[in-house]
Amino acid sequence: xxxxxxxxxxxxxxxxxxxxxxALRVGMETVPAAEALGRVLGEEVRTPGPVPHFSRSMVDGxxxxxxxxxxxxxxxxxxxxxxxxxxxxxPAEFAIExxxxxxxxxxxxxxxxxxAAAMIEHTELLGETTVELAKAVSPGQGVxxxxxxxxxxxxxxxxxxxxxxxxxxxxxTIGVTEVCVYRRPVVAILSTGDEVVPPGATPGPAEVRDAxxxxxxAMVTEAGGEPRFCGIVRDVEGSLEQAARxxxxxxxxxxxxxxxxxGERDLAKQVLHNLGEPGVLVHGVSLKPGKPTxxxxxxxxxxxxxxxxxxxxxxxxxxLVRPILRRLGGELELREPSLTARLTRKVPSESGRTELxxxxxxxxxxxxxxxxxxxxxxxxxSLTAAHGFVEVxxxxxxxxxxxxxxxxxx
Amino acid sequence: xxxxxxxxxxxxxxxxxxxxxxALRVGMETVPAAEALGRVLGEEVRTPGPVPHFSRSMVDGxxxxxxxxxxxxxxxxxxxxxxxxxxxxxPAEFAIExxxxxxxxxxxxxxxxxxAAAMIEHTELLGETTVELAKAVSPGQGVxxxxxxxxxxxxxxxxxxxxxxxxxxxxxTIGVTEVCVYRRPVVAILSTGDEVVPPGATPGPAEVRDAxxxxxxAMVTEAGGEPRFCGIVRDVEGSLEQAARxxxxxxxxxxxxxxxxxGERDLAKQVLHNLGEPGVLVHGVSLKPGKPTxxxxxxxxxxxxxxxxxxxxxxxxxxLVRPILRRLGGELELREPSLTARLTRKVPSESGRTELxxxxxxxxxxxxxxxxxxxxxxxxxSLTAAHGFVEVxxxxxxxxxxxxxxxxxx
Numbered sequence: 001x002x003x004x005x006x007x008x009x010x011x012x013x014x015x016x017x018x019x020x021x022x023a024l025r026v027g028m029e030t031v032p033a034a035e036a037l038g039r040v041l042g043e044e045v046r047t048p049g050p051v052p053h054f055s056r057s058m059v060d061g062x063x064x065x066x067x068x069x070x071x072x073x074x075x076x077x078x079x080x081x082x083x084x085x086x087x088x089x090x091p092a093e094f095a096i097e098x099x100x101x102x103x104x105x106x107x108x109x110x111x112x113x114x115x116a117a118a119m120i121e122h123t124e125l126l127g128e129t130t131v132e133l134a135k136a137v138s139p140g141q142g143v144x145x146x147x148x149x150x151x152x153x154x155x156x157x158x159x160x161x162x163x164x165x166x167x168x169x170x171x172x173t174i175g176v177t178e179v180c181v182y183r184r185p186v187v188a189i190l191s192t193g194d195e196v197v198p199p200g201a202t203p204g205p206a207e208v209r210d211a212x213x214x215x216x217x218a219m220v221t222e223a224g225g226e227p228r229f230c231g232i233v234r235d236v237e238g239s240l241e242q243a244a245r246x247x248x249x250x251x252x253x254x255x256x257x258x259x260x261x262x263g264e265r266d267l268a269k270q271v272l273h274n275l276g277e278p279g280v281l282v283h284g285v286s287l288k289p290g291k292p293t294x295x296x297x298x299x300x301x302x303x304x305x306x307x308x309x310x311x312x313x314x315x316x317x318x319x320l321v322r323p324i325l326r327r328l329g330g331e332l333e334l335r336e337p338s339l340t341a342r343l344t345r346k347v348p349s350e351s352g353r354t355e356l357x358x359x360x361x362x363x364x365x366x367x368x369x370x371x372x373x374x375x376x377x378x379x380x381x382s383l384t385a386a387h388g389f390v391e392v393x394x395x396x397x398x399x400x401x402x403x404x405x406x407x408x409x410x
Numbered sequence: 411x412x413x414x415x416x417x418x419x420x421x422x423x424x425x426x427x428x429x430x431x432x433a434l435r436v437g438m439e440t441v442p443a444a445e446a447l448g449r450v451l452g453e454e455v456r457t458p459g460p461v462p463h464f465s466r467s468m469v470d471g472x473x474x475x476x477x478x479x480x481x482x483x484x485x486x487x488x489x490x491x492x493x494x495x496x497x498x499x500x501p502a503e504f505a506i507e508x509x510x511x512x513x514x515x516x517x518x519x520x521x522x523x524x525x526a527a528a529m530i531e532h533t534e535l536l537g538e539t540t541v542e543l544a545k546a547v548s549p550g551q552g553v554x555x556x557x558x559x560x561x562x563x564x565x566x567x568x569x570x571x572x573x574x575x576x577x578x579x580x581x582x583t584i585g586v587t588e589v590c591v592y593r594r595p596v597v598a599i600l601s602t603g604d605e606v607v608p609p610g611a612t613p614g615p616a617e618v619r620d621a622x623x624x625x626x627x628a629m630v631t632e633a634g635g636e637p638r639f640c641g642i643v644r645d646v647e648g649s650l651e652q653a654a655r656x657x658x659x660x661x662x663x664x665x666x667x668x669x670x671x672x673g674e675r676d677l678a679k680q681v682l683h684n685l686g687e688p689g690v691l692v693h694g695v696s697l698k699p700g701k702p703t704x705x706x707x708x709x710x711x712x713x714x715x716x717x718x719x720x721x722x723x724x725x726x727x728x729x730l731v732r733p734i735l736r737r738l739g740g741e742l743e744l745r746e747p748s749l750t751a752r753l754t755r756k757v758p759s760e761s762g763r764t765e766l767x768x769x770x771x772x773x774x775x776x777x778x779x780x781x782x783x784x785x786x787x788x789x790x791x792s793l794t795a796a797h798g799f800v801e802v803x804x805x806x807x808x809x810x811x812x813x814x815x816x817x818x819x820x
Binding site for chain 2 (some may be wrong): 033034051052053054056060087088089090091105106107108109136144149150156157164165166167168169170171172173175176177191193194195196199200201202203204205206207208209210211212213214215216217218219221222229248257261262263264283308309310335337339342366379380381383384386387409410
């Protein structure tokens with residue numbers, strides 16, 4: 001029995017990540033708010049004034065004094081005098097006195113004196129200046145009052161938030177047209193391995209095309225980073241170390257994938273270790289697939305060595321690299337879409353490693369079912385067909401059919 | 411009682427959508443596969459040859475004839491003669507005869523005659539050319555055989571699929587460097603309303619900044635489209651119709667948001683209706699928020715009128731516009747990440763409309779909890795704070811506290 005690495009568990013790796021990587025951040029830049037979808041906010045945003053900044057009607061109808069409508073019903077309606085019409089975008093030039101009301105459109109500013117809006121559906125016009133109201137309204141009903149959504153000076157968006165469409169709507173509403181966001185982390189990607197040729201080349205009988213370059217670049221993009229693919233390097237007389245140094249220059253992180261054989265793995269580790277202090281922290285994780293993963297830190301920047309096999313590289317990235325890159329990019333709350341499902345069949349596991357099993361989701365009358373996609377193959381098709389992963393924790397000898405599991409959505 | 415529209419239920423709208431919109435598709439274009447993340451595949455992809463195209467070892471160890479290892483154990487090991495070493499990327503220049511084996515790295519091509527790979531951990535080297543094997547391997551064990559993942563000519567990716575990182579890995583593996591994808595649907599967006607000013611302007615006392623332009627553009631991007639914001643138009647002497655025609659030119663769809671008052675809504679409807687046949691199909695949906703939604707079809711292109719209130723516009727887009735745009739962009743399987751949670755408290759509902767309640771997710775020992783974010787306000791903060799929506803179906807009078815609900819993740 002010979003061990004190639006001293007394997008760390010996924011939990012041990014996460015502890016190390018929390019210790020060494022959690023505080024790393026790229027710098028910030030200012031961008032137009034309209035182009036900030038998916039960017040991570042770098043500063044807190046406070047409302048310059050109340051939101052909304054005036055009390056407005058939420059219905060088409062009449063701006064009223066709620067007290068005038070107390071007790072109004074079909075049998076005993078209230079009668080109000082119409083003293084004017086509110087126009088969109090303009091303050092009314094009149095006030096509402098007791099017994100009076102004004103026509104108001106949805107979004108129209110409430111005239112002084114009114115404190116509620118009655119829906120037109122509950123009214124009947126009697127002549128030109130009198131309206132009959134068949135339903136009482138309470139103060140504030142049918143209106144959104146000044147500052148009701150947010151008072152002036154309120155913290156409305158916090159640093160570390162990945163901006164969504166609703167956040168951009170809020171920024172526009174309060175007049176913020178530029179925001180300070182974290183830069184997208186630039187992640188250099190190198191593929192290596194004597195058997196690897198570019199996707200456009202015809203591989204020899206024992207060669208394979210490089211799938212990791214394009215797949216890892218896509219995953220870096222999805223994690224909010226900016227991938228910089230630096231090509232395929234075969235190690236001839238130190239060329240990998242040279243290429244790694246060049247790729248690392250100006251990047252915020254480096255990923256070398258490949259080097260499947262023992263000798264190549266040791267080389268990748270050495271190259272990553274030589275990039276800077278403190279060097280390689282993890283060499284080998286009890287994760288299946290993804291065991292030969294290398295994680296290090298060189299001069300304040302994360303460096304990774306991922307397996308050559310594309311499925312293994314992608315699972316390892318998902319589980320171990322992505323959280324580090326997202327934090328590096330400033331994100332604070334790493335939400336991961338997941339859902340609960342029941343397994344369609346038993347998942348055997350060797351229990352010595354955390355296993356990420358690919359599953360396909362199937363609807364059923366009793367809720368979603370998760371069908372494990374096996375094949376000893378570790379073939380890519382188990383990933384292209386998958387909707388997500390189920391984690392079989394370390395030390396658990398498989399999961400039973402019908403077990404309730406959390407599916408991490410891909 | 412006066413009705414402004416003849417409201418359609420959400421289900422009726424979905425039926426109309428299936429009838430009128432489901433078959434609409436934008437055209438296709440060819441793009442580099444490496445840049446196709448998130449694009450929708452326009453053609454089927456078949457494997458040009460078997461995947462993998464040679465049988466390879468999945469372990470570091472020895473390529474063997476499985477029959478030679480039958481019955482091998484710690485107590486009764488098998489002894490094999492080492493006849494060579496397989497190098498990465500090169501076919502072996504020798505064959506494995508009975509009683510023989512070869513050193514093979516992970517990913518190395520199996521030599522002729524071998525049909526399994528023994529892990530080095532289960533072996534002991536005895537001198538230079540003999541290895542002791544303490545564990546039997548079965549045929550195919552430790553190897554991935556030619557075509558095991560996919561045979562030649564297999565359908566591996568289908569049209570209508572939104573490409574993920576794993577799909578790009580598969581394309582690279584089989585040497586596909588360009589793919590035919592649907593164009594991103596170009597969606598023209600117009601804001602209107604007498605009360606609306608640009609986000610960079612200072613609104614008057616009864617005016618509001620346009621939040622819909624930026625928010626709808628972001629949602630179009632998220633739905634795989636290409637937004638084209640065409641500005642804010644106040645209707646003066648037919649200027650809205652003119653602007654709508656100009657925006658619609660060269661676009662695949664048009665969204666006009668705003669026009670909150672009755673008159674403005676009627677105008678937006680008329681403008682959309684005049685763009686082409688058959689015109690407006692839906693004017694008013696029993697959806698809360700989002701009631702004053704207009705859906706139409708003009709010369710084979712979808713046109714929409716959305717409410718002026720940003721929250722209403724965004725909910726309406728999510729529920730009614732997004733599925734149409736995703737189909738228009740070629741997507742076949744409209745998966746929507748969701749999870750099951752329990753409500754922290756009662757959700758009252760008026761039952762006359764389908765209601766989309768914003769919820770915040772909270773972890774708990776018994777699974778995720780969904781906290782409804784009310785405020786009659788319909789304020790934007792209920793959206794920025796939300797992790798998802800819970801749908802209260804039409805005809806249901808609210809949901810009880812502790813009820814199990816499906817949360818559609820935002």
